Amino acid sequence: MLRSQSLKQPSRLARRQPASLxxxxxxxxxxxxxxxxxxxxxxxxxxxxLSGAGALAAAAYTVSTxxxxxxxxxxxxxxxxxxxPGAGMTTTGDGANGKGGLFHFKPHVFLWGRNSHxxxxxxxxxxxxxxxxxSQTVKRPSIASPLSDLVLRDxxxxxxxxxxxxxxxxxxxxxxxxxxxxxxxxxxQGRDIVKVAATQEGKVFGLSKKGDVFVWAAEKExxxxxxxxxxxxxxxxxxxxxxxxxxxxxxxxxxxxxxxxDRVETVRLGTDVKLDRGERFTSLSAGASHLLALTNHGRSFxxxxxxxxxxxxxxxxxxxxxxxxxxxxxSPTSGLSLRLEPDEHLNEMGWEKLPPPPKKxxxxxxxxxxxxxxxxxxxxxxxxxxxxxxxxxxxxxxESTGSELRLHPDPxxxxxxxxxxxxCTTLHEIPALRGVEVAELAAGRRHSLARLGGRMHGRxxxxxxxxxxxxxxxxxxxYPSIPAPTEVPFRRSAAYQGASRPNTLECVRVAAGGNVSxxxxxxxxxxxxxxxxxxxxxxxxxxxxxxxxxxxxxxxKTVSGLREWNETTGKVESVGIKDVQAxxxxxxxxxxxxVKNPDGTTFxxxxxxxxxxxxxxxxxxxxxxxxxxxxxxxxxxxxLIESQVAAAGSKPVAVTVSKQEETISSGTTxxxxxxxxxxxxxxxxxxxxxxxxxxxxEAICAGDGGSGVYWRIINP
Numbered sequence: 001m002l003r004s005q006s007l008k009q010p011s012r013l014a015r016r017q018p019a020s021l022x023x024x025x026x027x028x029x030x031x032x033x034x035x036x037x038x039x040x041x042x043x044x045x046x047x048x049x050l051s052g053a054g055a056l057a058a059a060a061y062t063v064s065t066x067x068x069x070x071x072x073x074x075x076x077x078x079x080x081x082x083x084x085p086g087a088g089m090t091t092t093g094d095g096a097n098g099k100g101g102l103f104h105f106k107p108h109v110f111l112w113g114r115n116s117h118x119x120x121x122x123x124x125x126x127x128x129x130x131x132x133x134x135s136q137t138v139k140r141p142s143i144a145s146p147l148s149d150l151v152l153r154d155x156x157x158x159x160x161x162x163x164x165x166x167x168x169x170x171x172x173x174x175x176x177x178x179x180x181x182x183x184x185x186x187x188x189q190g191r192d193i194v195k196v197a198a199t200q201e202g203k204v205f206g207l208s209k210k211g212d213v214f215v216w217a218a219e220k221e222x223x224x225x226x227x228x229x230x231x232x233x234x235x236x237x238x239x240x241x242x243x244x245x246x247x248x249x250x251x252x253x254x255x256x257x258x259x260x261x262d263r264v265e266t267v268r269l270g271t272d273v274k275l276d277r278g279e280r281f282t283s284l285s286a287g288a289s290h291l292l293a294l295t296n297h298g299r300s301f302x303x304x305x306x307x308x309x310x311x312x313x314x315x316x317x318x319x320x321x322x323x324x325x326x327x328x329x330x331s332p333t334s335g336l337s338l339r340l341e342p343d344e345h346l347n348e349m350g351w352e353k354l355p356p357p358p359k360k361x362x363x364x365x366x367x368x369x370x371x372x373x374x375x376x377x378x379x380x381x382x383x384x385x386x387x388x389x390x391x392x393x394x395x396x397x398x399e400s401t402g403s404e405l406r407l408h409p410d411p412x413x414x415x416x417x418x419x420x421x422x423x424c425t426t427l428h429e430i431p432a433l434r435g436v437e438v439a440e441l442a443a444g445r446r447h448s449l450a451r452l453g454g455r456m457h458g459r460x461x462x463x464x465x466x467x468x469x470x471x472x473x474x475x476x477x478x479y480p481s482i483p484a485p486t487e488v489p490f491r492r493s494a495a496y497q498g499a500s501r502p503n504t505l506e507c508v509r510v511a512a513g514g515n516v517s518x519x520x521x522x523x524x525x526x527x528x529x530x531x532x533x534x535x536x537x538x539x540x541x542x543x544x545x546x547x548x549x550x551x552x553x554x555x556x557k558t559v560s561g562l563r564e565w566n567e568t569t570g571k572v573e574s575v576g577i578k579d580v581q582a583x584x585x586x587x588x589x590x591x592x593x594x595v596k597n598p599d600g601t602t603f604x605x606x607x608x609x610x611x612x613x614x615x616x617x618x619x620x621x622x623x624x625x626x627x628x629x630x631x632x633x634x635x636x637x638x639x640l641i642e643s644q645v646a647a648a649g650s651k652p653v654a655v656t657v658s659k660q661e662e663t664i665s666s667g668t669t670x671x672x673x674x675x676x677x678x679x680x681x682x683x684x685x686x687x688x689x690x691x692x693x694x695x696x697x698e699a700i701c702a703g704d705g706g707s708g709v710y711w712r713i714i715n716p
Contacts (some may be wrong), residue, residue, distance in 0.1 A: 057388055086475055107696075109147035109155070109164075110635055112138040113617035113706030117160040118182035120706045122146050122174040126467055135463045140617040141709065146184040147172070149642060149709045151696055155633040156705025158198040160216055165193045167690050167713060171206065179220040187223065187264050188216055194716050197286035199705070201305040201421035205291060206266075209716060211280020213269040215421045222419075223264045241700075271301065271427045272321070285512075287443035290315045292480055298437035301427035306418045307405060310340035313483025314464030316430040323407070324418070325427055335426075338405060346481040347548060378642060410567060432485045433461075444512035445584070447471060449486065451510045458506030460519060461485040468515045469551030470535030478551050488553070490521060495555040502528070513702065514612075515583025516541040522576045529587065530560040530572045539612040540587055540627030558629040559608055578605060581704030585612025589629065590700060594681040605631055605679040607700060620654075632677040635709060682714055690715075 033424060056155035071172025111120040120138040145426065153165040160177025169192035174184040191214055193206040202222065206214045283294045293301045302317045309315050317340075351369040370687060376658045409416040417423060438454030447464030449471075462471035463485045472488045490505050502523035509520035518534035523530065533542045540547060543556035555561075562575035565587040578593035590608045608629035609618045616623060619632050679698035690696070690713065699712040 001252075004274045022569040023070060024324060028310065033558070049159050051676050072523075077245075090623055102397065105709040107151050108635075108637060109144045109150065109152070109711075110141040110709040111144045111157070111162075111243065111706060112141045112619045112708075113146075113157075113703075114159065114615035115706075117176035119157055119160070119162045119175045119177075119703075120144075120708075122184050123182060124184055137616045139619075139621045140633070141352075143636070143638075144708075146174070147710075151713055152192070153713050153716050154195045155699075155701050155708055155712075156196050156198040157701065157708060158200060158218075159704040160200075161198065162703075163196045163198045163204055165196055165206075167716075168210065169193050173204075173218075174218075177218060178695065184648070185220070187220070188214070188266055189264075190236045191266065195284055197284045197291065199286050200288065200704075201304055202423055203305060203423075205286065206283055207281055207284050211282065211296070213281050213284065213427065214266045215425070216264055216480075217421055218265045222421075265421070267425055268422050269303065269425055269427050271429070272640060273429050274298075283441060285441050287314065287448070287512075288445045289447070290443060292441040292443045294441045294447060299436045300430045300433045300436075302344075302429050302430055302448075304340060304424050305564060306423070307340065307407075311343055312465035312481045313342040313448045314443075314448050315340060316432060316448060316463060316485065317428040320424060321426050321427055322424050323422060325422075329438060334639060336407075342481055342483045347479045386579055404620050430485075432463075440509045440559070442512040442517075444470060444517060444582075445514050447512065447515075447517070449510045449512050449517055451507055456509070458522075460486055460488040460490075460507050461511060461516065464564060465683065467514070467535035467547045470512075470515050470517045472519070472534035472551070472553045477565065490519070492530070492585060493532065493553045495530065495553060496523075509577065511580040511582040511587075513587060516587070517553075518580050518582055518587065520580060521601045527574060528561050529576050531556040531577060531580070532560075535626075540625045541587065541611040542587060543587070543610045543627065543629055545628045556629065559591065562591070562593075564593065579699070581700055581702040582619065583611075583707070584704040585614075585618050586702055586707070587611050588702045588707060590679055602681045602683070603678065605661075605681060607677045607679060607697075609707075617702070617705055619707060631673055633673075634677055636674055658659040677709075679709070 001035075005699050015102075034466045038317045040067045058383040066106040107206065110256045111122075112134075115121045115138050116136050121142070122144055136540055147164060150164075151167050153167065153169065155165075156163045158175075158177065161173060161175030166172060168428045170186055170190075171188050171193055174182055176182050179185070188206065190214075192209045193208060194209050195207040197205040198218070199205070202218050204213050204214070204218050232653055251490045275295065279295050279297045279299070281293050282296050285292045286305075286467070287401035289305045289311070291303040292598065293303070295301070296543050300316075302315050304310065304317075304320055304322075306313055310318065318335065319339050322338065346384035387504060413601040433450060438451065439454070439457070441450075442449040444497065445465070447462065447466065447566045448568050452459045452461065460472075462473065463482050463616045465480065466469070466473065466478065466482050467480045471477075471482055471486070472490075472493075473482065473486055474489060474492055477486065479703055488507075490507070491501075496502060496505065504524055506522050507519050508522055511518040515538065516533060519532040519534075521530045521532055522528070531543075533556055534545070534553045535541065537544075537547055539548045542550055544550075544554045545556065545557075557575065564575055565571075566573045574590075577589060579590040581590075588608060592610075593604060593606060594602050595604045596602045608624040609620070611618070611628045611633060613620070613623055613625045618626060618630075620626070679700065680695040693715070694713050695715050696711050696713055698709060700709050701707065
């Protein structure tokens with residue numbers, strides 16, 4: 001990866017290997033071998049899935065070390081793939097040359113950040129450790145032992161609990177917000193979940209492979225159902241009828257296939273409108289109080305998590321149905337219908353909050369006041385009239401807004417009803433986006449973003465809270481609340497002013513976390529790829545090196561406009577952005593700069609982090625916030641290669657190569673360490689316990705005060 005636009009910079013292959021190894025490896029990174037080139041050996045093709053700076057060194061030493069029963073690691077210490085027979089080793093059928101080979105995949109899950117509730121350092125059920133006895137923070141990436149040896153479909157970290165989905169689609173939960181012990185436990189089974197969204201409102205949402213959206217309680221105590229019914233706040237709520245009665249006999253139970261776990265109550269969400277034939281949900285995004293869902297036909301839906309879900313207009317929907325009994329496959333027939341109106345005083349000037357005028361002033365500077373009269377002996381000094389009161393506050397019996405509505409007279413019962421999974425079981429289509437094809441939805445803390453597709457491809461709409469300018473609408477629309485979807489004017493941004501103004505601008509990815517929005521923008525048909533950010537800059541979340549807020553999108557220079565030399569095309573091309581994971585106050589960006597060797601091995605997706613770091617969620621080992629993107633140290637994979645070499649009594653080749661790499665620099669003037677965290681690109685999952693044809697890759701996630709790296713199945 002290059003962080004320079006100069007054509008004189010060396011290629012990626014030349015920068016990432018010692019000079020002594022360049023003569024042993026092909027000088028072409030992306031080009032295919034010429035006809036005169038020898039056919040790769042079986043041992044070189046067995047280095048599938050290796051990533052990092054050591055992958056190239058691995059290709060050179062594989063032949064000599066194959067007799068010792070191990071293959072060189074990709075990143076220093078990373079044991080992604082092994083080629084030595086042993087316990088649990090499986091033989092793959094038919095390798096690239098038809099002779100086959102031996103593989104064994106050893107994944108690991110790394111977590112770091114806030115651990116006051118045992119989220120980033122979970123314990124297993126057979127362990128005596130508890131969240132109270134563990135450290136309050138995990139300063140650097142460390143292996144989560146109960147989750148190791150697992151390839152996941154998804155991972156989500158909340159402030160008080162964690163949620164993961166294993167390769168079979170079963171849900172794992174842990175943390176003090178799940179149960180007091182905080183142990184990792186399997187909860188929802190048989191739903192074939194592919195994606196989860198963890199919220200602080202006591203609910204977890206899951207998207208199944210078939211496109212259904214389910215909800216279940218985050219707390220283990222609330223997941224139990226006794227007698228088929230649950231009473232909360234004096235109101236009896238029926239259990240979901242899915243998986244009961246005649247539906248159980250037709251396959252919803254355990255007679256055919258795997259059924260839902262009876263220990264956990266799950267509710268399948270309905271919709272207020274009928275979906276088209278073949279239409280299903282494909283993505284979920286949750287904010288502090290609202291949930292956004294998108295279908296494969298580009299239709300947008302929203303669901304409130306509590307009565308304040310539309311306080312800033314972030315829901316996009318005002319008429320909602322609450323506390324309706326679930327009816328699988330149809331809309332609710334009864335329930336509480338009300339309107340969740342945004343706070344109408346958010347955009348008004350708070351005159352009543354102005355400080356009083358100073359007392360010691362020259363009388364000539366004071367405004368003229370009328371002289372005292374018998375009817376008013378004391379002159380009126382308040383020249384600012386009070387704001388008029390609303391009709392709802394003055395008229396008895398007036399209709400209350402959603403924020404004033406009480407579901408139960410008792411506050412405890414009211415809070416329990418809001419946290420119940422039956423609070424709202426209906427996804428409501430966003431009226432303003434009806435008929436508009438949406439390609440991506442992202443929910444921030446109290447704002448929402450929609451990236452459009454179809455004929456309006458590349459345009460972005462934003463609505464909801466705009467107190468810090470997180471909608472990116474500019475200074476002319478710097479209102480605290482924008483309840484209607486409004487287009488983000490990228491061309492008016494300061495990032496595209498001046499002589500270098502591009503002809504075309506298209507947004508290809510959006511992300512939202514906390515009070516910051518992120519936009520991946522391609523200019524002039526992909527000739528330049530920029531990352532823009534807008535919103536709260538108090539903790540460095542904008543990544544532009546400043547601590548000020550930005551009402552208009554600003555460029556994150558460190559990861560924007562990156563260019564590199566492509567040996568195949570003979571041109572300098574832009575470096576894309578593979579993923580943007582925005583947490584509540586920090587962000588992690590993965591570049592799309594993986595290198596593919598002639599023998600098929602790939603490595604090298606660089607990771608940058610910046611933003612809020614009070615809980616060590618950036619993984620730098622320090623607690624200071626970062627206003628600019630920064631690399632991380634390589635993941636601490638167990639160095640099993642060194643122990644195998646020592647046991648075999650041969651020379652530790654891995655250690656020798658590692659020391660050689662430590663003596664060279666990155667080849668650029670920018671602070672880019674040669675040894676840094678790099679995620680492995682997509683690799684086939686040979687001889688693992690995964691479905692046939694599954695492809696896995698290393699992924700990173702950013703949550704509320706925590707972060708994680710795991711191996712993810714990209715085609716579940």
